[in-house]
Amino acid sequence: MILDGKAPTGPIETSWDRHRFDMKLVNPANKRKYKILVVGTGLAGGAAAASLGELGYNVEAFCYQDSPRRAHSIAAQGGINAAKNYPSDGDSVYRLFYDTVKGGDFRAREADVWRLAQVSNNIIDQCVAQGVPFARDYAGYLDNRSFGGAQVSRTFYARGQTGQQLLLGAYSALSRQIKNKTVKMFARREMLDLVVVDGVAKGIACRNLITGEIESYWGDAVILATGGFVNVFYLSTNAMGCSATAIWRASKKGAYMANPCYTQIHPTCIPQHGDKQSKLTLMSESLRNDGRVWVPKKAEDCDKHPNDIPAEDRDYYLERKYPSFGNLAPRDIASRAAKEQCDDGRGVGDTKRGVYLDFKTSIERVGQPMIAQRYGNLFEMYEKITDENGYERPMRIYPAPHYSMGGLWVDYHCMSNIPGLFVLGEANFSVHGANRLGASALMQGLADGYFVIPYTIAQYMASVKPGEITDEHPEFKKSVEDVKGEINKLLSIKGKKTVGELHRELGSVMWEDVGMARSEASLKHALQRIPEIREEFWKNVNVTGESGELNQQLENAWRLADFLEFAEIMTTDALHREESCGGHFRTEHQTDDGEAMRDDENFCYVGAWEFKGAGVKPELHKEPLKFENVKLAVRSYK
């Protein structure tokens, strides 16, 4: 089937304004008759729940954490982009739009990206009004920095905790609506099923993580803002509870999964220290503004103290390969280059999966106090984790799974192919194409939540009768029984392996075969291994405890069960996409000097997969992508 993204046509500059006028409205007196469920309370979900509640809808919001303030948006460090052009350095809505389309390697829908760039400015104003303490200059105006290789300074930040401050802003807006009783908050709930009645999303089933009770909730629309899926790799920079479960369960009810092979591997993470590690820690890539990346030229030097290796024996490979961008090359490129060096036997550290990030040159140029002022908290964090002093010897870094550009397919209204099911933020596929630029994730989450969904959901609401289907409908009971059945199944296996052991097995397959570089052979190997691990899971996993209690092993078990199905669709997508673009690198498709080779003739489309059963090949639907404003071109950073 050919999918229609329903993006407005005509001049892009006025597309969102014209479309907003064309959409239907819901009369204020009628809004309170509608109920909307919002699953996930990070930047996208928290902002959406607060804004929709304020508009007058009845909102019920859900999160698996003990408080909506803890969603993983909180961990974002670097900043948030906006096209304010406060520094007058040539930025504009058009330039932000252009950079995002190009940075995404031409695999996103133009109109969606335009809208994102346009509303980016409103986000900054909104956050300031909430009391978000953005960095200011001495005159009292908002400060900006350049980030992730952008040639303009458009990134707003709050020390190294921008995500935290923006999330607390959304949380405060949400708290206000909870107080006003327009939003009812259900914390410690995890969505385990989407209730679909006659092809339309009408509710969810979830588990109360404290009591173990399976509950169902009805709504005239369901919004998923449940984040990304890179914990499929086991080790990632995501929080421990981040999972594909909500979007995957929706996918099993018919929602299409778009571009699941687009995953972002972030270049500046602290390397793994051993096989007992539970997660990886990211350090802001702003470090690359002053750090030089290198590995020893000779493999036999790799065990030497880095300070004993003379300059002529070092390979500053990013500066060598990309003279114009150097150490600031985009994330996908920098990550792949690090892997190449380590594959070549020149990695450093105990595991030999690391490269040096060296501040010596910058310390000599501006002095250690200046470096400490810029990145002091990151040096502290590095020392806490590695017990090494980054000022005295180069830091060791290695890429780690960080973000998923792919996600549930949505149209221009952020509505999936299931009417009434909306998907926001990292959980959808929409604006980042095949590669996300730094400081753009926060921008998308808040854009979707504050400034897109409040408009687009009205168009849908105006077409449905409020409260027509409630939890009296038999589908709700069935959904609850299905979830109970699955939980009992998990608890009855009583095998020998822990959930953690099996997750590590899946993670190692995904990392080796479906990680930074993918080949037909590696992907086929993964497609053979994933069902084997899945089979072992269902035969040999040991989930302790009971269903009617707080049971964290059980939570981990269903998340892994979903990853074991999701991994297959992700790998299938990677195998079908016979090109290299952004975060998806197929070794068969590269230029002579190892750069990604896109195939616009055959793959300039969104690949949206329809679930047909575990282990059954999913069906591919395509949404062709048209580029009328940004000319398709090779992305070069040489």
Next chain:
Amino acid sequence: MNLTLHVWRQKGPQAKGKLETYQAKNVSPDQSFLEMLDEVNDDLIKSGKDPIAFDHDCREGICGMCSQVINGRPHGHEERTTVCQLHMRQFNDGDEIFVEPWRAKAFPIQKDLIVDRSSLDAIMQSGGYTSCHTGGVPDGNTFPIPKPVADYAMDAAECIGCGACIAACPNSSAMLYTSAKVAQLAALPQGKPEARKRVKAMTEALLAEGFGNCTNHYECEAACPKGISVKFIAKLNREYLKSMMPSSLGE
């Protein structure tokens, strides 16, 4: 290294809890405290026992989910560190380690080391916001905010809402937590219009939720993983006092 752990185990909110002893063997100094507990849990699962339940999520010190009292100190003895960022190199071979949940009347225990902190959300809901609408706000640069003021607000805003300040306080007071939000918003032009109302509402809420009062022990600041200063409590008191004075509008 090998360690002996004494961990608080409690089946549910109404159950009686007690300390149980476990051995953690071959612990790597590079592991985090929670990774050490993961392994203890793996052993428990393999021997058919119920693993230790504990709250955790981001494991990078920012979400505020992790909450354990280690050897009598919330988040352990290392300064300005959450449990998830506490590494085992801070301990020595043969150490005995006591692990308990946050203890406060307003934080009922759910299971083992997991407590209910919804009382902290309730304080925020009473007034920890500016009542701005989505949209319809002025340009971000309309009101210049002097850098020292922005920095002061940010110092307060760094609070991760973990509750260590309350666990450390002999009165189980939530003054540091509450004051951080009051001070952040009272300092900024966007928060000033509602400052009087906010400080009253939030102070009343913290008492209603069962938190104690402040008697200046400053244990909160010492335990805070983000180093939030007690100067914000002084600011809260000043704001509270101001709110008691009749305003020129006769409020």
